[in-house]
Amino acid sequence: MNAPNAGAPALWPAPLAPSPVDAVLSVPGSKSLTNRYLVLAALTEGRSRLRAPLHSRDSELMVSALRALGATVTEAEGTGAFGPDLLIDPPQAAASADPRHVDCGLAGTVMRFVPPLAALLRGSTSFDGDPHARTRPMSAIIDALRTLGVGIDDGGTGSLPFTVSGSGQVAGGKLEIDAGASSQFVSALLLAAPRFEQGLHLIHTGSVLPSPDHIAMTVSVLRSVGVEVDDSVPFQWRVAPGPVAAFDVTIEPDLSNAGPFLGAALVTGGTVRVTGWPEKTDQVGDKWRSILPALGASVSLSDGTLTVTGTGTIHGAELADTSELAPTVAALLALADSPSVLTGIAHLRGHETDRLAALVTEINRLGGDAEETADGLLIRPAALHGGTWETYADHRMATAGALIGLAVPDVVVRDIGTTAKTLPEFPELWQQLTDSAVS
Ligand SMILES: O=C(O)C1=C[C@@H](OP(=O)(O)O)[C@@H](O)[C@H](O)C1
Numbered sequence: 001m002n003a004p005n006a007g008a009p010a011l012w013p014a015p016l017a018p019s020p021v022d023a024v025l026s027v028p029g030s031k032s033l034t035n036r037y038l039v040l041a042a043l044t045e046g047r048s049r050l051r052a053p054l055h056s057r058d059s060e061l062m063v064s065a066l067r068a069l070g071a072t073v074t075e076a077e078g079t080g081a082f083g084p085d086l087l088i089d090p091p092q093a094a095a096s097a098d099p100r101h102v103d104c105g106l107a108g109t110v111m112r113f114v115p116p117l118a119a120l121l122r123g124s125t126s127f128d129g130d131p132h133a134r135t136r137p138m139s140a141i142i143d144a145l146r147t148l149g150v151g152i153d154d155g156g157t158g159s160l161p162f163t164v165s166g167s168g169q170v171a172g173g174k175l176e177i178d179a180g181a182s183s184q185f186v187s188a189l190l191l192a193a194p195r196f197e198q199g200l201h202l203i204h205t206g207s208v209l210p211s212p213d214h215i216a217m218t219v220s221v222l223r224s225v226g227v228e229v230d231d232s233v234p235f236q237w238r239v240a241p242g243p244v245a246a247f248d249v250t251i252e253p254d255l256s257n258a259g260p261f262l263g264a265a266l267v268t269g270g271t272v273r274v275t276g277w278p279e280k281t282d283q284v285g286d287k288w289r290s291i292l293p294a295l296g297a298s299v300s301l302s303d304g305t306l307t308v309t310g311t312g313t314i315h316g317a318e319l320a321d322t323s324e325l326a327p328t329v330a331a332l333l334a335l336a337d338s339p340s341v342l343t344g345i346a347h348l349r350g351h352e353t354d355r356l357a358a359l360v361t362e363i364n365r366l367g368g369d370a371e372e373t374a375d376g377l378l379i380r381p382a383a384l385h386g387g388t389w390e391t392y393a394d395h396r397m398a399t400a401g402a403l404i405g406l407a408v409p410d411v412v413v414r415d416i417g418t419t420a421k422t423l424p425e426f427p428e429l430w431q432q433l434t435d436s437a438v439s
Pocket residue numbers: 031032033108109181182183184187210211214323324347
């Protein structure tokens with residue numbers, strides 16, 4: 001697929017907000033929900049429908065992966081503002097002849113969630129991705145599938161590229177893994193587990209389990225389509241085997257991607273309203289409702305609209321387990337008036353880039369004062385100046401640079417087009433946001 005913002009400039013002068021923003025915005029569908037429901041749709045016995053799904057590089061890679069496995073994915077007119085609905089028919093044996101190939105791009109959800117699906121098919125499926133994808137942690141899922149009796153040839157690397165040789169079935173049963181490097185190892189196995197012969201009793205044995213909200217989301221998504229999941233024992237999950245019923249779901253807006261827009265209210269002392277905010281959700285982005293007040297904003301949720309108003313002054317904070325929100329949080333804290341500590345995010349070193357190193361390098365390049373710790377960041381107040389903000393193929397580094405550029409003159413973000421990973425509309429939506437700050 002051509003990324004919708006592939007024509008974006010290589011060097012993007014981040015717009016400076018001349019006055020407080022005052023904007024009402026909606027954002028496209030959740031990456032995490034879209035790609036979970038796509039995976040589940042491939043495991044059903046009928047046609048499923050995703051309404052208002054995300055259309056981005058990561059979701060397109062997932063659609064292509066399902067097609068490579070023999071599923072049929074078509075578009076249907078929908079009511080979502082950001083593109084058509086998706087209709088998914090699961091793979092038919094005749095349509096999934098091997099050898100197959102899956103391009104994972106840089107999508108963690110594709111590289112972790114799809115190998116267990118390939119293991120359920122007969123024949124071989126090879127997996128590879130972008131250059132940096134080869135450095136992202138994969139060994140927990142490779143080892144787990146091997147323990148379940150699935151053949152995997154990874155040339156001894158424990159990473160991409162590798163080939164999965166499926167026999168058409170996976171026994172399942174009890175399985176121990178260390179998911180310390182990514183919650184996606186747990187989610188990947190739970191999503192495919194209803195189709196394992198004996199279901200799955202998964203036990204996380206490590207001392208740290210990152211991004212627990214994303215695992216909770218996987219459990220609720222499974223339950224929403226009728227799969228029985230027992231998560232009553234901490235760090236253990238039991239998934240009952242059985243058919244998965246076809247479904248028709250509406251995807252919530254991506255609350256993590258709403259973050260940079262909401263953050264603009266704090267940076268400029270303005271107001272941003274994001275529509276379509278769910279009353280109840282499993283998305284980690286719902287944490288903006290507690291994070292942004294800790295930084296000095298007022299936040300309210302009423303009739304599905306989240307309203308954030310800033311004072312123009314951002315306070316430092318101690319925040320744990322911010323997961324994929326951390327780059328946006330760090331950008332805000334780089335503009336704060338007191339020191340901050342972020343903890344519980346050591347695993348960000350295995351994200352799209354080493355996010356801890358990238359954030360420290362880029363904040364300090366602009367005159368900031370950031371430092372890595374064993375499991376997070378220290379960020380102290382400093383006067384920032386303009387410069388080039390490198391993004392390392394990381395969509396959240398790009399949006400973090402844009403956020404800082406609202407307040408700091410002459411920030412230039414390299415490769416704003418990388419936002420196509422989860423939010424191809426970012427440059428246009430950001431324009432809409434900054435246009436609301438009248439000079
Ligand atoms: O399952 C998911 O949809 C995700 C899980 C998290 O991964 P990690 O546990 O690797 O942080 C998160 O950071 C990522 O953006 C999306």
